Amino acid sequence: MLSRKYLAALLLLPLFWSLILVASEMHRPGYLMGSDPNEELLHFFGGWAIRILLLSYALAGLNRWLPKLRLLQSRRMVGLFAFFYLALHFSTYVTLFVEPEWDVLMDEVIQRPYITVGAIALALLCSMALTSTDRARRMMGVYWKKLHGLIHLAVPLALIHYSWALKVVNLELVIYFVIFGFVVLERVTKNFRKVARFRIKNTAVR
Numbered sequence: 001m002l003s004r005k006y007l008a009a010l011l012l013l014p015l016f017w018s019l020i021l022v023a024s025e026m027h028r029p030g031y032l033m034g035s036d037p038n039e040e041l042l043h044f045f046g047g048w049a050i051r052i053l054l055l056s057y058a059l060a061g062l063n064r065w066l067p068k069l070r071l072l073q074s075r076r077m078v079g080l081f082a083f084f085y086l087a088l089h090f091s092t093y094v095t096l097f098v099e100p101e102w103d104v105l106m107d108e109v110i111q112r113p114y115i116t117v118g119a120i121a122l123a124l125l126c127s128m129a130l131t132s133t134d135r136a137r138r139m140m141g142v143y144w145k146k147l148h149g150l151i152h153l154a155v156p157l158a159l160i161h162y163s164w165a166l167k168v169v170n171l172e173l174v175i176y177f178v179i180f181g182f183v184v185l186e187r188v189t190k191n192f193r194k195v196a197r198f199r200i201k202n203t204a205v206r
C-alpha cells in the first residue's frame with residue numbers, strides 16, 4: 001500500500017509544476033505556456049482536476065480487484081485533492097476571465113451551456129467535499145450516503161464540461177471517457193451479480 005504522505009506528495013506535484021509555469025511566464029513569456037498563458041493555466045488545473053477525479057471514482061473498483069492495496073483508505077484524500085484542483089480551475093476562470101463580479105459570473109453560467117454543466121458539477125463536488133468528515137457522516141446518517149452518491153452524476157458532468165471546453169476530440173479525452181465507461185461497467189456488473197446472488201439465495205430458502 002502506498003503511504004498517504006507519499007500519495008499526497010504525488011498529488012501536489014501538479015501544483016508545484018503550475019508555480020514553475022507561472023514563474024517561467026513572468027521571466028520568459030511564452031516559453032512554457034504558449035501564446036495564451038491564461039487559457040493554458042485554466043486548462044492545466046481543469047485537466048488535473050479531471051484526472052484525479054477519475055482516479056477517485058475508480059478506486060472502489062480497483063480495490064475490489066486489488067484488495068491487498070487497501071485503496072479505499074485513500075479515496076477521501078484523493079477526492080479532496082480533485083476538488084482542490086477544481087477549485088483552482090474555477091478560481092483561475094473567475095480571476096482571469098470574468099473578474100470577481102457576481103452578475104458577470106451568473107451571466108456566464110446562464111448563457112454558456114458548458115459553464116452551466118461545469119457549475120453544476122462544481123456545486124455537487126463542493127457539497128461532497130464540505131461533508132467529507134467523519135463528523136458530517138455521523139450527523140447526516142443515511143442522507144450522507146445519498147449525497148455522496150451524487151458522484152455518479154458529478155463525474156460525467158465534469159467530463160462533459162471538459163470536452164465542451166476543449167472543443168475538439170483528442171486521444172486524451174477519449175481515454176478519460178473509456179476509463180469512466182469501464183468504471184461504470186464494473187459497478188453495474190458488481191450490482192447485477194449481487195442481485196443475482198440474492199435471488200438465488202431466496203429461491204434456495206423457499
